[in-house]
Every structure is written in structure tokens, then in C-alpha cells.
Amino acid sequence: GAVVxxxxxxxxxxxxxxxxxxxxxxxxxxxxxxxxxxxxKQSLMLMATSNEGSKAxxxxxxxxxxxxxxxxxxxxxxxxxxxxxxxDSSFYICSARDYRGxxxxxxxxxxxxxxxx
Amino acid sequence: AQSVAQPEDQxxxxxxxxxxxxxxxxxxGNPYLFWYVQYPNRGLQFLLKYITGDNLxxxxxxxxxxxNKSQTSFHLKKPSALVSDSALYxxxxxxxxxxxxxxxxxxAGTQVVVTP
Numbered sequence: 001g002a003v004v005x006x007x008x009x010x011x012x013x014x015x016x017x018x019x020x021x022x023x024x025x026x027x028x029x030x031x032x033x034x035x036x037x038x039x040x041k042q043s044l045m046l047m048a049t050s051n052e053g054s055k056a057x058x059x060x061x062x063x064x065x066x067x068x069x070x071x072x073x074x075x076x077x078x079x080x081x082x083x084x085x086x087x088d089s090s091f092y093i094c095s096a097r098d099y100r101g102x103x104x105x106x107x108x109x110x111x112x113x114x115x116x117x
Numbered sequence: 118a119q120s121v122a123q124p125e126d127q128x129x130x131x132x133x134x135x136x137x138x139x140x141x142x143x144x145x146g147n148p149y150l151f152w153y154v155q156y157p158n159r160g161l162q163f164l165l166k167y168i169t170g171d172n173l174x175x176x177x178x179x180x181x182x183x184x185n186k187s188q189t190s191f192h193l194k195k196p197s198a199l200v201s202d203s204a205l206y207x208x209x210x211x212x213x214x215x216x217x218x219x220x221x222x223x224x225a226g227t228q229v230v231v232t233p
Contacts, residue, residue: 043225049219093161106221110159
């Protein structure tokens with residue numbers, strides 16, 4: 001089945017620094033990937049849609065200059081949290097969309113726990 | 118506007134008993150519906166999806182879901198719950214509008230607690 005690898009699983013960084021999170025589709029090509037943010041015991045909030053070779057589309061209220069998304073290849077999308085602050089601490093999850101058997105499927109990475117101190 | 122609702126924050130069930138997690142939706146046209154499960158500090162694992170065809174969809178780990186168009190529901194079921202089924206369950210609908218096309222919209226999630 002489709003596998004999406006997300007790294008790192010957890011990261012602790014100092015306030016003001018930047019953190020990069022990688023999302024790779026291991027056995028399929030993903031022209032479209034999604035980035036979500038999840039607060040404890042809450043649902044997933046879509047932050048942006050990442051399309052290979054083009055600029056990401058951000059959801060309303062998401063700061064594109066703070067959350068930089070790059071989708072340079074068909075198997076890799078990255079999310080960089082720039083100048084991180086404690087309020088950016090959260091669980092970030094990526095998802096890749098694939099097309100198999102005539103339908104779309106969505107495979108999720110294992111998530112990244114970001115703690116900004 | 119489309120939406121998906123999970124009316125229960127938490128479902129408690131004894132091991133061996135049937136498990137049902139409720140989901141209702143509101144979309145224009147034919148919905149694409151999904152169920153995912155999330156264990157603590159993990160991503161989402163796919164359980165099953167409804168695109169078209171049989172209203173009863175069988176998925177992973179013994180789960181199934183019934184698509185009911187008249188009631189706009191897509192409840193997740195398992196005949197005999199296991200303690201290891203304790204997790205957070207999400208229902209999702211694929212976006213069908215211009216702005217939401219191709220994106221998944223999630224319900225609030227239902228915490229399932231299975232007691233031994």
C-alpha cells in the first residue's frame with residue numbers, strides 16, 4: 001500500500017529559530033500533498049495544499065511567510081516553520097494524495113511534534 | 118457548504134461488544150467518505166472509504182461502515198471491539214466545491230474507549 005514518511009517525529013527548538021519538516025511518498029508519486037496542524041484532542045486543521053512544481057495554496061488565516069512549503073519533486077514536500085515561537089508548538093501532519101484503482105486516496109505521515117521553547 | 122459531523126465526543130464500550138461510531142454529512146452531489154483512526158502521537162491510518170457501489174463498505178481491522186443516503190450518514194461499526202481499538206476516530210468527506218475540491222474535511226473526532 002501507499003506509504004508516506006514524515007521526519008522528524010519530534011523536534012524541540014529555541015524560539016526564533018526555523019524548523020524544517022519533510023514529507024516523502026515512498027512508493028508512489030504525489031503531485032498533491034497537504035499539511036495539517038492538530039491541537040491536543042482536536043481535529044485536523046488544513047494549513048495548505050502543496051502542488052509539485054507550483055506555489056502552495058494556503059488556507060485562510062495561515063501565514064504563508066511563517067509556514068513555508070516547498071514541493072520540489074513528486075515525492076517530497078517540506079514545511080518550514082520560520083522564526084518559531086511557543087504558540088507554533090503543535091502536532092503537524094502531512095498527507096499525500098494518490099490515484100489508484102480509479103479513485104483518489106489520502107495517505108498520512110506519522111506526524112511531527114514540534115515544541116518551541 | 119459541505120460539512121461532516123461526529124455527534125459523539127467519546128464512545129465507551131466493553132471489549133467484545135459491538136462498536137458504533139457515528140458520522141453524518143452534508144454535501145451537494147455524491148459524497149466521497151472516509152474513516153481514519155489515530156493513535157496517540159501518530160498520524161492517521163486509513164480504515165475504509167465509500168466512493169460508489171455497495172452501501173456496506175468493509176475495511177481494515179474488522180471495521181465496516183454503512184452509507185445511508187437518505188439519512189446522510191456513514192456510521193463506522195465493528196461487531197466485537199478490542200481494547201486495542203481504543204483510539205481517536207475521524208470521519209472525513211472529500212471536498213466537492215470549487216474552493217475545497219480534492220481536500221479532506223474532517224469531523225471533530227470521536228474518542229473510543231474499550232474497557233477490558
